[in-house]
Amino acid sequence: MDQKVALVTGASSGIGAATARRLHAAGCLVYAGARRVERMQQLDQAGIRVRPLDVTNNSSMTGVIDEIIADNGRVHVLVNNAGYGSYGSVEDVPLAEARYQLEVNLIGMARLTQLVLPHMRAAGTGKIVNVSSMGGHFGEPLGAWYHASKFAVEGFSDSLRLELHEFGIDVIVIEPGAIRTEWGGGAVESAERYSGNSVYGPQVRAMRALYSHAERRGSQPEIVADVILKAITADRPRARYAVPFTAKAIIAAMNLVPDRLMDAGRRAVMRRVPTADS
Numbered sequence: 001m002d003q004k005v006a007l008v009t010g011a012s013s014g015i016g017a018a019t020a021r022r023l024h025a026a027g028c029l030v031y032a033g034a035r036r037v038e039r040m041q042q043l044d045q046a047g048i049r050v051r052p053l054d055v056t057n058n059s060s061m062t063g064v065i066d067e068i069i070a071d072n073g074r075v076h077v078l079v080n081n082a083g084y085g086s087y088g089s090v091e092d093v094p095l096a097e098a099r100y101q102l103e104v105n106l107i108g109m110a111r112l113t114q115l116v117l118p119h120m121r122a123a124g125t126g127k128i129v130n131v132s133s134m135g136g137h138f139g140e141p142l143g144a145w146y147h148a149s150k151f152a153v154e155g156f157s158d159s160l161r162l163e164l165h166e167f168g169i170d171v172i173v174i175e176p177g178a179i180r181t182e183w184g185g186g187a188v189e190s191a192e193r194y195s196g197n198s199v200y201g202p203q204v205r206a207m208r209a210l211y212s213h214a215e216r217r218g219s220q221p222e223i224v225a226d227v228i229l230k231a232i233t234a235d236r237p238r239a240r241y242a243v244p245f246t247a248k249a250i251i252a253a254m255n256l257v258p259d260r261l262m263d264a265g266r267r268a269v270m271r272r273v274p275t276a277d278s
Contacts, residue, residue, distance in 0.1 A: 004023075019229075102148070140266060
């Protein structure tokens with residue numbers, strides 16, 4: 001592909017790191033941003049431009065975009081991947097943590113989008129890739145704030161796609177399913193911290209066992225990176241890409257099965273999961 005200038009957020013591990021490497025290998029000039037700069041040494045050694053980036057800090061975001069524009073005059077691709085999963089019951093999770101979850105997963109993405117849009121509009125082209133989740137289509141016990149953030153990413157992206165069509169800018173949603181990253185461990189850790197010793201403790205223990213099982217069977221993050229590359233190189237990319245196939249199947253089932261039946265199925269799964277206490 002012709003060299004494109006791309007910014008990938010949340011690039012210190014998992015999907016973000018894999019995407020930065022994949023776009024770099026495809027010939028993009030890649031800027032990789034994350035708070036944990038020390039975790040991006042291998043990306044730096046590979047020739048990827050590593051930058052400290054905090055998506056909850058406006059000065060940090062503005063500084064990175066200003067540098068990219070000053071050095072290149074353009075930003076062709078923005079991959080909004082930064083995010084995390086904060087779990088715990090609604091009753092237990094402090095609202096300060098809930099607000100931070102939304103700040104990272106939604107507001108930071110929106111602010112970076114605001115910063116790149118004038119430059120993409122001036123060029124008459126651009127790709128904005130928002131990494132959501134198959135969890136943007138359904139909820140699960142202890143995940144209210146995380147799923148709320150991903151539902152918001154889906155709606156935000158749909159509206160943005162309609163706004164930007166006339167300017168030649170594509171908005172693409174990526175919906176990963178079970179992927180082998182640090183995400184699951186962080187989600188379980190937060191659930192244990194907020195609700196492990198509360199009346200929701202049995203749900204936390206079932207969640208820990210379920211996520212451990214899912215992580216072992218999850219796909220490598222490179223499969224998501226390949227889909228992101230496919231999307232940004234397509235002349236007419238789809239609005240959504242669910243990956244891997246199991247994510248597509250689950251999302252399709254959500255659209256076909258009545259909510260009450262789906263809820264019953266999820267509760268049954270949680271009850272059947274063997275825990276260390278059982």
